[in-house]
Amino acid sequence: MSVKLDAADLNAFMAAQFPQVAAQFHVEHVSPMAAEVRLKVTDAHLRPGGTISGPSMFSLADLAMYAVTLAMIGPVALTVTTNCAIDFMRKPIAGRDLIGSARLHKLGRTLAVGDVLIRSEGSDDVVARASLTYAIPPAR
Amino acid sequence: MSVKLDAADLNAFMAAQFPQVAAQFHVEHVSPMAAEVRLKVTDAHLRPGGTISGPSMFSLADLAMYAVTLAMIGPVALTVTTNCAIDFMRKPIAGRDLIGSARLHKLGRTLAVGDVLIRSEGSDDVVARASLTYAIPPAR
Amino acid sequence: MSVKLDAADLNAFMAAQFPQVAAQFHVEHVSPMAAEVRLKVTDAHLRPGGTISGPSMFSLADLAMYAVTLAMIGPVALTVTTNCAIDFMRKPIAGRDLIGSARLHKLGRTLAVGDVLIRSEGSDDVVARASLTYAIPPAR
Amino acid sequence: MSVKLDAADLNAFMAAQFPQVAAQFHVEHVSPMAAEVRLKVTDAHLRPGGTISGPSMFSLADLAMYAVTLAMIGPVALTVTTNCAIDFMRKPIAGRDLIGSARLHKLGRTLAVGDVLIRSEGSDDVVARASLTYAIPPAR
Numbered sequence: 001m002s003v004k005l006d007a008a009d010l011n012a013f014m015a016a017q018f019p020q021v022a023a024q025f026h027v028e029h030v031s032p033m034a035a036e037v038r039l040k041v042t043d044a045h046l047r048p049g050g051t052i053s054g055p056s057m058f059s060l061a062d063l064a065m066y067a068v069t070l071a072m073i074g075p076v077a078l079t080v081t082t083n084c085a086i087d088f089m090r091k092p093i094a095g096r097d098l099i100g101s102a103r104l105h106k107l108g109r110t111l112a113v114g115d116v117l118i119r120s121e122g123s124d125d126v127v128a129r130a131s132l133t134y135a136i137p138p139a140r
Numbered sequence: 141m142s143v144k145l146d147a148a149d150l151n152a153f154m155a156a157q158f159p160q161v162a163a164q165f166h167v168e169h170v171s172p173m174a175a176e177v178r179l180k181v182t183d184a185h186l187r188p189g190g191t192i193s194g195p196s197m198f199s200l201a202d203l204a205m206y207a208v209t210l211a212m213i214g215p216v217a218l219t220v221t222t223n224c225a226i227d228f229m230r231k232p233i234a235g236r237d238l239i240g241s242a243r244l245h246k247l248g249r250t251l252a253v254g255d256v257l258i259r260s261e262g263s264d265d266v267v268a269r270a271s272l273t274y275a276i277p278p279a280r
Numbered sequence: 281m282s283v284k285l286d287a288a289d290l291n292a293f294m295a296a297q298f299p300q301v302a303a304q305f306h307v308e309h310v311s312p313m314a315a316e317v318r319l320k321v322t323d324a325h326l327r328p329g330g331t332i333s334g335p336s337m338f339s340l341a342d343l344a345m346y347a348v349t350l351a352m353i354g355p356v357a358l359t360v361t362t363n364c365a366i367d368f369m370r371k372p373i374a375g376r377d378l379i380g381s382a383r384l385h386k387l388g389r390t391l392a393v394g395d396v397l398i399r400s401e402g403s404d405d406v407v408a409r410a411s412l413t414y415a416i417p418p419a420r
Numbered sequence: 421m422s423v424k425l426d427a428a429d430l431n432a433f434m435a436a437q438f439p440q441v442a443a444q445f446h447v448e449h450v451s452p453m454a455a456e457v458r459l460k461v462t463d464a465h466l467r468p469g470g471t472i473s474g475p476s477m478f479s480l481a482d483l484a485m486y487a488v489t490l491a492m493i494g495p496v497a498l499t500v501t502t503n504c505a506i507d508f509m510r511k512p513i514a515g516r517d518l519i520g521s522a523r524l525h526k527l528g529r530t531l532a533v534g535d536v537l538i539r540s541e542g543s544d545d546v547v548a549r550a551s552l553t554y555a556i557p558p559a560r
Contacts, residue, residue, distance in 0.1 A: 017188050048157050054221045055199040062194050081194045082391075083413065085225040085365050085505030087533050087551060089526040105537075105546040106509040110390075111362075113507050115535070115549065117525075126525040129535065131507060131551060133363065222531075223553065225365030225505050227393050227411060229386040245397075245406040246369040250530075251502075253367050255395070255409065257385075266385040269395065271367060271411060273503065297468050328437050334482050334501045339475040361474045365505040 001032045004074040010035075010067050013075050025060070027067050028099070033107070035068035038121070039098040051091050052098065052127075058086060061116040061130035064100035069112045069134050072104065078137045082111075086130040093120035098127065110136055141172045144214040150175075150207050153215050165200070167207050168239070173247070175208035178261070179238040191231050192238065192267075198226060201256040201270035204240035209252045209274050212244065218277045222251075226270040233260035238267065250276055281312045284354040290315075290347050293355050305340070307347050308379070313387070315348035318401070319378040331371050332378065332407075338366060341396040341410035344380035349392045349414050352384065358417045362391075366410040373400035378407065390416055421452045424494040430455075430487050433495050445480070447487050448519070453527070455488035458541070459518040471511050472518065472547075478506060481536040481550035484520035489532045489554050492524065498557045502531075506550040513540035518547065530556055 005013065007027045014022035029036040037060060039045070045056040062081055069079055092098060099121050104114040111133055118128040145153065147167040154162040169176040177200065179185070185196040202221055209219055232238060239261050244254040251273055258268040285293065287307040294302035304325075309316040317340065319325070325336040342361055349359055372378060379401050384394040391413055398408040425433065427447045434442035449456040457480065459465070465476040482501055489499055512518060519541050524534040531553055538548040 020184065021193075044160065048217045049220075051220070053161075054202050054224070055195050058198045058224075059195040077188045080189075080191070081228055083225075083227050083363055084194070084198075085223075085551060087223050087525075087553065088221055089533055105507075105549055113509055113549075129525055129533075129551060131505060131549060133507065223503055225411060227385075227413065229393055245367075245409055253369055253409075269385055269393075269411060271365060271409060273367065300464065301473075324440065328497045329500075331500070333441075334504070335475050335479040338478045338504075342474050357468045360469075360471070361508055363505075363507050364474070364478075365503075367503050368501055 003030050003032060003071045005071050006030055010070060013070065017077055025063050030067065030071045033068065033072065033104040035064055035071055035102045037064040037067050037100045037102070039100070041097050050094055054088060057088065057098065057118055057128045058084065058130070060098055060100040060118060061086060061128070061132060064102035064116045065114050065132040065134060068102040068104055068114060069136070072107055073136060076136060079134050081132055082135045083133040084130055086128060088128045090125055090127050092127045093123055096120040096122065110138065112136060143170050143172060143211045145211050146170055150210060153210065157217055165203050170207065170211045173208065173212065173244040175204055175211055175242045177204040177207050177240045177242070179240070181237050190234055194228060197228065197238065197258055197268045198224065198270070200238055200240040200258060201226060201268070201272060204242035204256045205254050205272040205274060208242040208244055208254060209276070212247055213276060216276060219274050221272060222275045223273040224270055226268060228268045230265055230267050232267045233263055236260040236262065250278065252276060283310055283312060283351045285351050286310055290350060293350065297357055305343050310347065310351045313348065313352065313384040315344055315351055315382045317344040317347050317380045317382070319380070321377050330374055334368060337368065337378065337398055337408045338364065338410070340378055340380040340398060341366060341408070341412060344382035344396045345394050345412040345414060348382040348384055348394060349416070352387055353416060356416060359414050361412060362415045363413040364410055366408060368408045370405055370407050372407045373403055376400040376402065390418065392416060423450050423452060423491045425491050426450055430490060433490065437497050445483050450487065450491045453488065453492065453524040455484055455491055455522045457484040457487050457520045457522070459520070461517050470514055474508060477508065477518065477538055477548045478504065478550070480518055480520040480538060481506060481548070481552060484522035484536045485534050485552040485554060488522040488524055488534060489527070489556070492527055493556060496556060499554050501552060502555045503553040504550055506548060508548045510545055510547050512547045513543055516540040516542065530558065532556060
């Protein structure tokens with residue numbers, strides 16, 4: 001099983017599809033059934049107490065899953081999230097970007113199911129974990 | 141059981157705590173163990189295909205749960221989401237705001253657990269549903 | 281929208297399909313997009329501390345969702361659960377059956393999505409809540 | 421970080437606490453923050469179509485998470501599941517036991533959060549995955 005889009009392809013595709021969103025993220029690395037995506041943390045992502053907002057972490061999980069799915073199936077823009085369960089576990093380390101590591105457990109014709117672990121860059125501690133399901137449109 | 145903060149209190153509190161975020165939302169109505177929050181949909185919330193982005197809906201679910209929790213316990217800013225499961229079911233109706241209706245099922249000393257149903261304004265169809273757990277800091 | 285199977289039909293269908301499981305449950309009531317199912321609690325469902333086991337509550341949620349889905353689509357035995365998120369909130373009341381109240385939020389061609397609230401019989405307090413997705417096989 | 425209970429300790433503890441349940445499972449292996457548990461599949465776990473029932477897989481996920489948590493904190497019987505999100509992805513291989521591989525992402529004073537991957541014995545394909553939160557009682 002090989003990837004149809006590499007990290008550079010994915011960054012270019014997302015910049016073309018939704019430029020404002022894509023500017024906050026960077027696909028770092030892609031391999032079969034796995035991807036690593038960076039959230040470039042800015043003040044806009046912070047909440048009282050200095051933590052990174054839940055929606056920012058959800059966005060990272062969602063984008064990492066989107067990246068690994070598209071890496072495997074190619075540029076299908078209308079692929080959509082149908083379900084996400086996310087646990088927020090630790091406060092991220094201040095002043096660091098977040099790295100989301102996604103892996104696919106299942107890639108079917110109509111559904112992709114995977115997990116994302118989110119950590120502060122350079123740390124082993126899991127800040128949040130998410131499981132997501134993506135629906136793949138039939139006409140590909 | 142009565143509310144400690146009404147809709148006007150919550151809107152003022154959130155505008156003071158995180159102004160950029162709060163500007164996108166409006167607490168419409170609060171009653172014991174329930175709250176209704178509006179997402180003022182703009183182009184920034186849209187994704188290819190004209191749908192509202194998953195992170196925007198997650199934000200609405202999160203804020204509606206935050207609103208109902210604070211309505212019941214008072215202004216505890218450091219209350220944080222520990223868990224969320226969200227299902228995205230239908231495309232929202234174009235050009236309409238989203239309304240998130242939250243109700244609490246449990247309000248304990250340290251945890252609040254509730255559900256949020258998200259609909260396009262004026263429609264009965266559920267666009268997304270979420271269940272969330274909030275951790276309440278001990279020192280209140 | 282009307283039901284294709286009523287409570288008596290569902291009890292008969294489940295008794296025929298998986299008799300050992302069905303004997304623990306009873307479909308109490310069915311209406312469009314909603315169903316109520318009883319778990320007949322016995323010692324086999326209890327855990328240390330006198331609570332009802334998590335798997336027993338999961339089973340009730342799963343069966344209530346199965347009941348409401350089949351009520352709407354008819355007797356499609358191979359309908360399967362693809363996803364469940366469940367929160368356990370309170371200890372059930374000792375010596376009482378559990379009632380699971382399911383409602384469907386979406387009934388598509390291939391997926392059904394719904395919620396189940398579980399309470400001790402005669403009580404308003406929610407013991408557990410679950411959201412579930414069922415996959416409906418194409419050939420119906 | 422070392423384990424307080426090994427696989428033999430856990431099997432003995434569970435057989436003493438809830439013998440009927442424990443007889444269906446076997447803790448195979450324990451290491452820091454990880455455990456592997458077998459579900460001894462019998463006809464009682466099967467559903468129409470030859471698949472293993474959702475509740476059986478939920479039970480395995482729950483028990484594997486319980487095993488890894490107790491391995492780390494010692495024999496605290498009243499530790500309870502507060503939340504589980506589970507995805508069912510593939511039909512298990514007929515005639516084989518299921519193996520649940522649990523790992524903890526967070527072990528706090530009051531909460532443990534982890535993941536479980538379920539596979540048919542001898543296969544790499546993930547049949548189901550679950551994330552669970554356990555509440556640890558304060559008086560330990």
